[in-house]
Amino acid sequence: MPGVDSLRSAPFDAAVTGIGMVTAGGVGTAATWDRVCEAAGTAAREVPGLAGMPVSFGCVVPDFDADALVGRRKAWRLDRSNQLAIAAATEAVADSGLDPASWDGARVGVVLGCGLGGAGSWEKQYDVLRDTGPLKVSPTLIPMLVPNMSAGYVAMEIGARGPNLVTSTACASGSTAVGIARELLRSGACDVVITGGTESCVVPSISTGFSQMGALSERRDDTARASRPFDAGRDGFVLGEGAAVLVLERHADAQARGARVRARVSGYGASADAYNATAPDPEGTGAELALRAALLDAGLAPGDIDHVNAHGTSTPLNDRMEGRLIRRVLGDRPSVTSVKGVLGHSLGAAGAIEAAVTVLAMEQSFVPPTANLDSPDPEIDLDVVAGAGREGEVRAAVSNSFGFGGQNAVLLFTAA
Structure with missing residues (x-):
């Protein structure tokens, strides 16, 4: 093959x-x-x-x-x-x-x-x-x-x-x-x-x-x-x-047509965990396939990613898995945030809402903070933005989404 x-x-x-x-x-x-x-x-x-x-x-x-x-x-x-x-x-x-x-x-x-x-x-x-x-x-x-x-x-x-x-x-x-x-x-x-x-x-x-x-x-x-x-x-x-x-x-x-381009969708990756109906693969092996596919689709390297809008559900298993995934593939350089601390988890709409927020973060050069992050989990070694938002240029960002059945989808955005 x-x-x-x-x-x-x-x-x-x-x-x-x-x-x-x-x-x-x-x-x-x-x-x-x-x-x-x-x-x-x-x-x-x-x-x-x-x-x-x-x-x-x-x-x-x-x-x-x-x-x-x-x-x-x-x-x-x-x-x-x-x-x-x-x-x-x-x-x-x-x-x-x-x-x-x-x-x-x-x-x-x-x-x-x-x-x-x-x-x-x-x-x-x-x-x-x-x-x-x-x-x-x-x-x-x-x-x-x-x-x-x-x-x-x-x-x-x-x-x-x-x-x-x-x-x-x-x-x-x-x-x-x-x-x-x-x-x-x-x-x-x-x-x-x-x-x-x-x-x-x-x-x-x-x-x-x-x-x-x-x-x-x-x-x-x-x-x-x-x-x-x-x-x-x-x-x-x-x-x-x-x-x-x-x-x-x-x-x-x-x-x-002279339209305002707010950002570009430059990469997309999808995969399945083939692991469990409701629990994610603890190591994020399936999710990694989607993330790497999005990078390949966009022609970018892991070091090009400035920001991650995380799936970040606030559940013990998902956040731990996603933390390992991001650290393993992208390292500790990208800023990370989850809007679910504010908006909750809107299930089938969540990925779209987070895609929109990612576009706005790039357009505004401002990464919103993750609400209620008072005591970071020591097992999650990432640069999670908390307390206050962070100003700075975001040239490339990924937005992660994971679902029951081991469904994984990652969008990669680049600046307009």
Whole structure:
């Protein structure tokens, strides 16, 4: 069989020309960026729908008005995950300067990541079925719950008639989506791809499932300090929701139309641990394949990487594995941060949110701090930014995402 070097294609840059975010940090990219940079603790709160559950708090989007952002006539028939996706996509397209009224929709694709689909709608309609019978179940149940509808509804909103799909690689879904979107541009299948991820499943069944496997933080008495990536006292992640969307174009096309290029997606790597359904390979052997593939794809060496936006879930096993991986492959030079200390873990949307934050860190020459990192784990020997953010040029950065099933995806960004 040919070696990977012989199969390597020519370097390819996808320009990021638009960003939209809706997260526990706030509605809109600016609100999320400010909250992440402030790093004033985890944006967690008691969630009324989780009352009586083993863990009753989570990171939910504050003051999200679906009627105002999506439109009342549409919002009622959409799952919240679809609503978040549309809001983020609308902001991202506007930010890009592209006009859906004038583009060739057949050349515009949509690729979004989503791990669980319309979990909230499914749970709510099951309650209706149980309590009042089948005739009261909403006829919109199926399009509300199937994961592909987030991309479908975004396409309807902006008139994108090109390739349309949702990637589902657990907590790596958002990063996988961005990587696939770049490939659609590289192949010539699309001229523009709207990509990212969405998730909204801070609901009893999902929260309880994670709680039963011991994955969630149980800091009920201090939720602002519950998510603690890389801290010696971490005890699990905080379940979150959100959406982030990037607009990608070929770099030459973006330059030709005079667009603001915020950063470039220059590399992507994916792999599987083939190890365990829920636990990562302790040594990160599979994850290393994805990281090295992203470096090779971009034509960069480990020493070229200035910054790592870590998966950093705040779970004992993931953070330890990722720390070993980063140290082994990239050394101790790159600055490292995890936004999950602030935003919690939004599962299928997490990789997209972190990709967007990585782009902003490069654009602003500012690495946000990791919230709640008071006592660094001595087993994690990295330059993790904590306390306050750090100013400085970021020329190349990677964003790591890992998911159940041993799914790994790494995005490599370079400065515009």
